[in-house]
Amino acid sequence: MEDLYFDSHTHSNYSHDSLMRPERILKQAKKMGLTGVAITDHDTIRGSLEAKRLEKEIGVTVITGVEVLTDSGDIIGLFVNEEIRSRRWGEVIDEIREQGGVAILPHPYREHQNVSELAKAVDLVEIWNARSTVEQNERAVQLARELQKPGLYGSDAHTYAEIGNVNVQVNCGTWEVKGVVRAEYSSRSAVIRSHVTHHLRRGEFLQLLQSGWRYLWKIIG
Numbered sequence: 001m002e003d004l005y006f007d008s009h010t011h012s013n014y015s016h017d018s019l020m021r022p023e024r025i026l027k028q029a030k031k032m033g034l035t036g037v038a039i040t041d042h043d044t045i046r047g048s049l050e051a052k053r054l055e056k057e058i059g060v061t062v063i064t065g066v067e068v069l070t071d072s073g074d075i076i077g078l079f080v081n082e083e084i085r086s087r088r089w090g091e092v093i094d095e096i097r098e099q100g101g102v103a104i105l106p107h108p109y110r111e112h113q114n115v116s117e118l119a120k121a122v123d124l125v126e127i128w129n130a131r132s133t134v135e136q137n138e139r140a141v142q143l144a145r146e147l148q149k150p151g152l153y154g155s156d157a158h159t160y161a162e163i164g165n166v167n168v169q170v171n172c173g174t175w176e177v178k179g180v181v182r183a184e185y186s187s188r189s190a191v192i193r194s195h196v197t198h199h200l201r202r203g204e205f206l207q208l209l210q211s212g213w214r215y216l217w218k219i220i221g
Helices: 022-031 046-052 089-098 115-121 134-147 189-202 204-220
Strands: 004-010 036-042 061-070 073-078 102-105 124-129 151-154 166-170 177-182
Touching: 004 061, 004 124, 004 151, 022 036, 022 046, 036 046, 036 073, 046 061, 061 089, 073 089, 089 102, 089 115, 102 115, 102 204, 115 134, 124 134, 124 204, 134 204, 151 166, 151 204, 166 204, 177 204
Parallel strands: 004 036, 036 061, 102 124, 124 151
Antiparallel strands: 004 166, 061 073, 073 102, 166 177
């Protein structure tokens, strides 16, 4: 069986800062060789639900999601099927879990308050975001490691060219994370390449992703 390739953080035109249509997101993801994407629009699940209806037709798996702006910064919910009503961060996490979803702290060092408290409360920490700086991502890795939290990754794509900028190659037989894949056309390739080299040499980055993927696969599988 072939390996899996997932991008775990994208935005459609249901977000205020993206013009990407859900259908075209899936077609671009397929063109990039991705197995699946998570669509995590700002404060609504409508984009991911629209994409979910097209996944079999296009042949790309869709993980439904939302990125909620709470009173302490953004929190992502994956595998949610109803809108999140609260904007208080603790209640948002509760609502996500009540739906059987997974709560994630995205780009921890961009516009968040109470980072340590948030990181302790969520299920996973996004340890690599293609729109974050190397320093921000390295701090996220350190945060997840110190709290022993599984790691996640994502392009945080708001344009078609960004889809797949970050994705992870997973062996579908063992669910082992085999590596981080960088899109060759990325304008941020120098930053991404230096980040990959640094963390793959140390090994802890892949270990965090390994535990994060296994966490997610309990729900996906």
